[in-house]
Amino acid sequence: MRNSLIDLKIIATKIRIDIIKMLNKAGSGHSGGSLSCVEILVALFWEKIKRTPENALSPDRDRFILSKGHGVPALYAVLAHRGVIPYEEIFTLRKINSRLQGHPSRLDLPYVEASTGSLGQGLSIAQGIAIAGKIDGKKYRVYCLLGDGEMQEGQVWEAIMSAPxxxxxxxxxxxxxxxxxxxxxxxxxxDIEPLSDKLRAFNWNVIEIDGHDFEQILSALDEAELVKGKPTFIIAHTVKGKGVSFMEDNHEWHGKAPNDEETKLALKELEEELNELLSQKVEVK
Amino acid sequence: MPAKATRVSFGEALEELGERIQDIVVLDADLSKSTMSIKFAKRFPHRFFEMGIAEQNMIGTAAGLALAGKIPFACSFACFLIGRYETIRMSVAYTNANVKLVGTHAGIGIGEDGYSQMGLEDIALMRALPNFSVVQPCDDIETKQAVEYIALHQGPVFLRLTRQPLEEVNPPDYKFQFGKGVILKDGKDVTIFATGGVVFNSLLAGERLERDGISARVVNIHTIKPIDEELIIKCAVETGKIVTVEDHNIVGGLGSAVMEVLAENYPVKVKRIGIKKFGESGSPKELYEKYGLDPEGIAKAVREFLK
Structure with a gap:
């Protein structure tokens, strides 16, 4: 049974609020690409992977590899909201002695599955885990989130060639x-276009969606499970900095954290959004 | 027993281990007939993955297999593996994936193919990565035992192998001990530390030096990382002078590793014998003569060093 869409939207907004707070506290980090992937992560971790503290390292778990490692504030916030790491810990992001390194470090935090942050490598790792699953007849699925700029890396295309x-x-x-x-x-x-044509030419099942629309994300993930004999590539069109007006579609915010003033403005917008969603939820009831 | 390339011994060992250890999987990048992973591939086709000429994807895929509990051996020429250093650094070392990287065609000893195919900087690079062990066996029996050890060892390992056949160095009752140097010949005037394909020549050099009245201890360092610090210091204390011999660039290789131990613990004079520039084409024999890695070349360098 699925969380209602409004619930997923509420979770996504809460995650965005935490991302802004984490980045502000850290004083550095990648705002734009953390905010753009929130719905994708929420759809995966709440509806598909269903990560819990109990299954976080189970051999049969679905895997998620964050190949675009700079988006890790979003992943840490998701892991905290799923109870895998303590909530307070997310505010140690990028601080000395923290498990929450600036980019995912499996050495420090095994729940990130792999150390990433040097772009282009996650899909190969995901492929290796998927092959092992086939050898062992396991039912787990392997998800890998890449950045669009990351698609310029040669290793990504080696993996795109080999997975089919x-x-x-x-x-x-x-x-x-x-x-x-x-x-x-x-x-x-x-330019990475024409992306869907390229991926189809490499024999992938390709689905193109709005990466902020939960219905589209979930239906694409459902389809991916049904397609047999080939891997699926979901092209999720998103907005960089999604949810904070002054960050949206502004690459100045790729590798920047909000200062206190900007944080106040961003949180005001996101909290208004959250309240609006909460009131809609009451009305639905 | 006839001379045998360590890559051939590796191929035989891997095939034998594949039977006993079901978690072993093997990946190659279109060089299985050269790395000798083909023996495993033929025997266990469902546990062998031909990745094509795409080494970084092979290394990353091996990391994923390791994360899911497999014991992957990813094979190519040593120089092609380290060409994908960034992937080794992140996906294997920093991820702490239990990957076994097998780099064959080490050194100028490969001969005619020339520099582009020679692993000459691989020890330096692999030694620099935390979490990685670096092993280079010197003959058939040592290779077979090292491969078995590596398969069962938890953690990433770089195994460096030769294209050219190597003479037997160790006795039939030899027991490989990870991280421990092996004294092959005792002596009191100088210690020669050698690794891999040049261990046998170093032993012959030691015999020649004996005839000149120089008592040379010859030590095989098969585990370059973690290196046998205790034995290196002991040899420095007992013989005073130290020589290192390797078919690898002298920057960052065995010579550097030995000097690091000595400089910090017991500084003595060290002479490094190895490669100082790019390699080139030629027969292995001609190249070893030209670059001073044949028995006479090593003996000559030691004689001059002791003058």
Whole structure:
């Protein structure tokens, strides 16, 4: 049974609020790409992976590899809201002696599954886990979230070439296509289009969606489970900095954290959004 | 027993271990006939993954297999593996994935193919990564035992192997001990530390030096990391002078590793014998003569060092 869409939206907004607070407290970090992938992570962790403290390291768990490691504030917040790490810990992000490194470190926090942050590597790792699942006849699925700028890395295309060879229908890649990277728009820096044509030509099942629309995300994840004999690539169109008006579609916010004033403004917007959602939920009841 | 390349011994060992250890999986990047992973591939086709000429994806895939409980051996030429250093650094070392990287075609000893195929900087790079162990066996029996040890050892390992056949160095009752150097010949004037394909030549050099009245101790360092600090210091104390021999660049290789131990613990004079520039084409024999890694070249360098 699915959480109602309004509940998922409430969770997503709470995650965004925490991301802003974490980044502000850390004083550095990647705002735009953390905010753009929130709905994707919430859909996965609440509806598909259903991560709990009990299954967090179980051999049969569904895996999630954050190949775009700089989006890790979103993952830490999700892990806290799922009870896998203590909530208070998320505010140690990027601090000395914290398990919450600036980019995911499996050495420090095994729940991140792999150390990432040097772009281009996560899909290969996800593929290895998927192959092992096939060898062992396991039912788990492997999800990998990539950045759009990351699609410029050569290793990504090596993995895109190989996963269909091994018929990895237990593997689902998702690209957080927020259109921006550090030096500007992806289309200007190094265009990755026509992306869906390229992925289809490499023999992937390709689904293109609005990456902020829970119905579309969930239906794409459902379809990915049904497609047999080949891996699925979900192209999720998103907005960089989603949810905070002055961060949206502004690549200045790729690798920047909000100062106290900006944090106040951002939280005001997100809390208004949260209250609106909570009032809608009451009305539904 | 005829001379045998350590890559061949590795291929045989892996096939034998594949029977006993079901979690072993093997990946190769279109070089299975050269790395000798083909023996495993033929015997266990469902546990062998041909990744094509795409080494970084092979290494990352091996990391994923390890994270899911498999024991992956990812094989290619040593130089092609370290060419994907960033993937090794992140996906294997920093992820602490239990991956066994097998780099064959070590050193100028490969011969005619020339520098582009020679692993000459791999020890330096792999040694620098926390979590990684670096092993280079010197003959058939040592390779087979090292491969078994590595398969059961928890943690990433870089195994460095030769293309060219190597003469037997160790006795039939040899027991491989990870992290421990092996004294092959005792002596009191100088200690020669050697690793991999040049251990046998170092032993022959030691015999030549004996005829010149120089008593040389010859030690095989098969585990370059973690290195046998205790034995290195002991040899420095007992023989005073130290020589290192390796088919690898002298920057960052065995010579550097030995000097690091000595500089911090018991500084003595050290002479490093190895490669100082790019390699080149030629027969292995010609190359070893030209670069001073044949028995006479090693003996000559030791004689000059002791003058």
């Amino acid at each position: 060879k091994f018929k990895l229908d237990n593997l689902c890649a998702i690209v957080d296509y927020n259109k921006g990277q550090i030096d500007g728009y992806v289309k200007d820096v190094m």
